[in-house]
Amino acid sequence: MSDIQMDLYSDWLTTVKEIFRGSGHPLPEHVDDKETALAYFMQTAKTEHEAEQQCASNKERIIGLQKVIADNFEAVILPDIRSRTGYLGDRFSFKWVYNKGEHIIEEYSSYRIPL
Numbered sequence: 001m002s003d004i005q006m007d008l009y010s011d012w013l014t015t016v017k018e019i020f021r022g023s024g025h026p027l028p029e030h031v032d033d034k035e036t037a038l039a040y041f042m043q044t045a046k047t048e049h050e051a052e053q054q055c056a057s058n059k060e061r062i063i064g065l066q067k068v069i070a071d072n073f074e075a076v077i078l079p080d081i082r083s084r085t086g087y088l089g090d091r092f093s094f095k096w097v098y099n100k101g102e103h104i105i106e107e108y109s110s111y112r113i114p115l
Helices: 008-022 033-042 048-085
Strands: 003-006 091-098 102-106 111-114
Touching: 003 048, 008 033, 008 048, 008 091, 033 048, 048 091, 048 102, 048 111
Parallel strands: 003 091
Antiparallel strands: 091 102, 102 111
């Protein structure tokens, strides 16, 4: 049985906080997850309602990606990791990252899923 760690939405939120910090306008420390996501989408949304809809859609999308990985891990993803990377371990840590586009990486094997 494999040990899988994964919280893709939390990874996305961490990236958003890093973006704000890097812009010179860090979010306050006490900001919760919903406020973090809303602050991000308010940068481009025309209204707060639109930003809230984008927040909900994005969260649903990322949680859906996590479910797809979990549901297909043993049958599809694990064999692909083994064949592409040669990684033979049983520990897996999937992370959402942004690097010239969205990706999910598995940290132990360096396996990458471009989105």
